[in-house]
Amino acid sequence: MTTNNPRALSVFESLESEVRSYCRGWPTVFDRAQGARLTDEDGHSYLDFFAGAGSLNYGHNNPVLKRALIDYIERDGITHGLDMATTAKRAFLETFENVILRPRDLPYKVMFPGPTGTNAVESALKLARKVKGRESVVSFTNAFHGMSLGSLAVTGNAFKRAGAGIPLVHGTPMPFDNYFDGQVPDFLWFERLLEDQGSGLNKPAAVIVETVQGEGGINVARAEWLRALQELCHRQDMLLIVDDIQMGCGRTGGFFSFEEAGIVPDIVTLSKSISGYGLPMSLCLFKGELDVWEPGEHNGTFRGNNPAFVTAAATLDAYWADGQMEKQTLARGEQVEQALLAIGEEHPEAGTQIRGRGLVWGMKFADPARATTVCGRAFELGLLVETSGPESEVVKVLPPLTVSSAELDEGLQVLAKAVRDTA
Template sequence: MKIFEELESEVRSYARNFPRLFKRAAGEFIYDEDGNEYIDFLAGAGALNYGHNHPVFRKKLIEYIESEGITHSLDLHTDAKKEFLEAFKQHILEPRKLDYTLMFTGPTGTNAVEAALKIARKITGRSHVVSFTNGWHGQTLGALSATANSHHRNGAGIALTGGHRIPYDGYLGDEVDTTEYLDKVLTDSSSGVDLPAAAIVETVQGEGGVNYCSMQWLQSLAKVCKRHGVLLIVDDIQAGNGRTGDFFSFEFAGIEPDIVTLSKSLSGYGLPFAMLMFKPEYDKWTPGEHNGTFRGNNHAFVTAKSALDTYWADGEFAREIKEKGNYIAGRLDKIVEKYGDGNFTAKGRGMFQGINCVSSEIASQISRAAYKRGLIIETSGTDDQIIKLLCPLTISQESLAKGIDIIEESIQEVCAAHGEIPDDPCYFDDVVVESKEESQHIIA
């Protein structure tokens, strides 16, 4: 590990939590240099929905490379791009009766968000953008201005302007419809909230803590945006590509956003690939007005097409995801019930779920305990207090059950041991614990 300490920046994060030299991976498994096997519930932070090194995608990619297929092409027409566009139209757009223009941006999610914000401002002639509490949209300056996390915002080094933050669904309690608040401030010329170009939202806030909005809230948000001439951007970078059960995370609400951002698992193989979708009437770009040297990754086009052909030609894969999501929800509910009301809560939708551990230290201890048992799982949320499940959608039922078994065993270990106990009251076997000192007494 010396070379990493010697040359790599202190900015690295995942490597600190999982300090091994990883050598190969297949499906839901990743292996270190000593051959130790880990079940991967991190999956590239949602970039590996179809697992590591999918054999069908890999074969197609190798065939393309060996045929001397185009690797880099700027935005030139290539057969790889053509075949991806045809597959996306056939398997995704047409069955859902969606009419969108596709734009290939730079290769990461934040590139797609930057393009979305820019085109929304160009279309409307307005500069401000509404985003939501606990939202996460990327680390470049435009995307960061719409991101809520103070740790990452503070890394910008300059003031982040051009946005208004609005409470997300449930932020003020289940009884408060925050879209009514948004409607009110956009209606009142003295609210201090300028009419925005767009509102950007995640239907499931992954980095923000696996918060998810209701169907009614999302439908209401779409109506408020339409009423005021505000473009609705759904950031589907982590929640899309099947993570919630449907290909798009907004399908359950029956809405059609004006703009959609996609990345992460879009390539199907972990290759860099990002795309913007917008209604055809909003294609107001002039040639070259927004570009990038690496817009459109031909190798990613190949594997993305293979993923669409393999999993999205019919509704079977979506049904499997929803079945696994129901299984995860049932298991997490039982874990929460077993370890005491008020201590842990389950949250999320589809195969995008997590456990709120109240304390970041408790969540961190659970993650470390799981790692020792052969499970890689990370934390998220405002204070990293959420254990977040992002296993591949293709995971076998056996591995899924084993992974959740490890989570439960790790929670049991942390609760039973002399670990950190949150300062706020929590419950152990229906006994209220008011302090760390009292917890030690109870454990003893």
């Protein structure tokens, strides 16, 4: 199903920077999209199990959200508002409080730090350092928190870190859950360093963690590990930051990925699917007592994306007011898990490991190169999936939360054929 027209891609190859990446694995020119499907300019249809890297949890051009957006634009609603008060922002804040925060008894203030996830992470790190008066932040092995310098300093991937071109400082990695395959007690190394005055570890202001490491290879933290981490942070006077940029907004089942563990982080970052429609938007949430900002101390030109506020509010009303989205996501997740396990049983020689939560799943191959080959063959068969992990050794399954059971089954059958074809 790849394009046979070299001219179709010529302007991208001649004019666009070599830094482009996703288009190399999917060499066609996409033109339209609806729900869980993309269509290229030649009319070929693709099932999308990538979902904008998690920014399209409710599918492409969701009709409910599209209608709200069109109505807002047609009445000349504010598009760009910096951090001015607007009716669109008010509607989002009121809906977010009533539908998300209050039912979960979460005591958060809301900050709009800029349009992307890394903006949210940068503001979280800056706030933690300001509150605690310390510079060091602890992150975890295989973490990914963004591509700007502060976020890169708490990111594990060596390739991405190298792109900074300067030393990345004030970040210290610790082992993520099950990093030692259960052979070492949780947080043994971390706590020993904190208590040893000769360890060389500066007292951290905060710890930042993903409950499920998406880019790191679909590494799932156990609920008890997260609870123990929160307890350690409280005991050692460190703030706990949960990066929920890819795993929040319902990806793991609950609206926040940390709900299952029963923890309440001090700071939470959200982006990707918070707008619901793929529009740039991010939030930094934090407990009220941490709101020590001076007016204008952290700002940005595009932190007031009002069309995103409109679709975000419509998303919460449409999908989170009645509690059904979580149940559907968990059911769809079981469907994915069973299909991936069946693929692994069919190909014992591949040495697959299946892991995930909700509607984010990974299939790790013993031969790292196999995952890339499988994704390439899946594209030829009409399915978009990407790899993740430090060696791109994991096939990552990340469909929209609104995907139908039939579409999910169709895509999983294509994935099974791609694995079969690359054996």
